[in-house]
Amino acid sequence: MNTPERTPGTAPGDLEFIRSFVNSVDLESGVDDLVPLDAAASWFRQRSWAASLDQAALDELVVVREVLRDVVSTRGTADQVEAEARLDAIASRYPVLVKVSSGRVPLTPSTRSGVGAIVERILCSVAAAVIDGEWERMKTCANDRCRWLFYDHSRNRSRSWCNMETCGAQAKMRTYRQRQAARRSH
Numbered sequence: 001m002n003t004p005e006r007t008p009g010t011a012p013g014d015l016e017f018i019r020s021f022v023n024s025v026d027l028e029s030g031v032d033d034l035v036p037l038d039a040a041a042s043w044f045r046q047r048s049w050a051a052s053l054d055q056a057a058l059d060e061l062v063v064v065r066e067v068l069r070d071v072v073s074t075r076g077t078a079d080q081v082e083a084e085a086r087l088d089a090i091a092s093r094y095p096v097l098v099k100v101s102s103g104r105v106p107l108t109p110s111t112r113s114g115v116g117a118i119v120e121r122i123l124c125s126v127a128a129a130v131i132d133g134e135w136e137r138m139k140t141c142a143n144d145r146c147r148w149l150f151y152d153h154s155r156n157r158s159r160s161w162c163n164m165e166t167c168g169a170q171a172k173m174r175t176y177r178q179r180q181a182a183r184r185s186h
């Protein structure tokens with residue numbers, strides 16, 4: 001999706017695929033790049049992920065997309081364990097292999113095609129990012145209606161919004177109005 005105001009926050013390496021995959025739906029507008037099926041197929045093709053998808057495979061990927069968003073957005077909250085358990089349940093159906101020579105984190109998908117290849121590569125990337133500490137920089141926008149996934153490049157990892165001018169400004173305005181209302185009611 002072409003939403004240039006949100007493009008800062010692109011992630012390094014394979015995390016960028018995860019970031020763009022989770023952001024393939026714009027929750028605020030409801031526009032979903034993975035609907036219908038042929039749009040999803042071309043979305044993956046454009047990113048050099050040759051996948052022959054049927055509707056069941058796509059449905060599975062959409063579940064994975066939202067579980068990933070939940071795992072990131074619940075970090076540090078009471079809902080984190082439940083979200084991670086849902087990702088674990090998916091991971092138990094998509095085994096990955098240890099391949100010592102293949103890179104810094106030697107995990108590799110066990111299948112080469114279809115939905116398995118995509119989900120397994122995502123799982124390998126998440127595992128690699130958790131191990132090297134990069135995963136902590138993957139965040140969702142603190143605006144509940146937005147929940148856009150971004151990579152926090154800030155030195156102290158303090159970024160909360162996909163974009164300061166849009167979601168950040170809205171949040172500031174809400175806080176301001178709430179303070180004004182609280183003041184009036186006193």
Ligand SMILES: [Zn+2]
Binds near residue numbers: 162
């Ligand atoms: Zn946002």
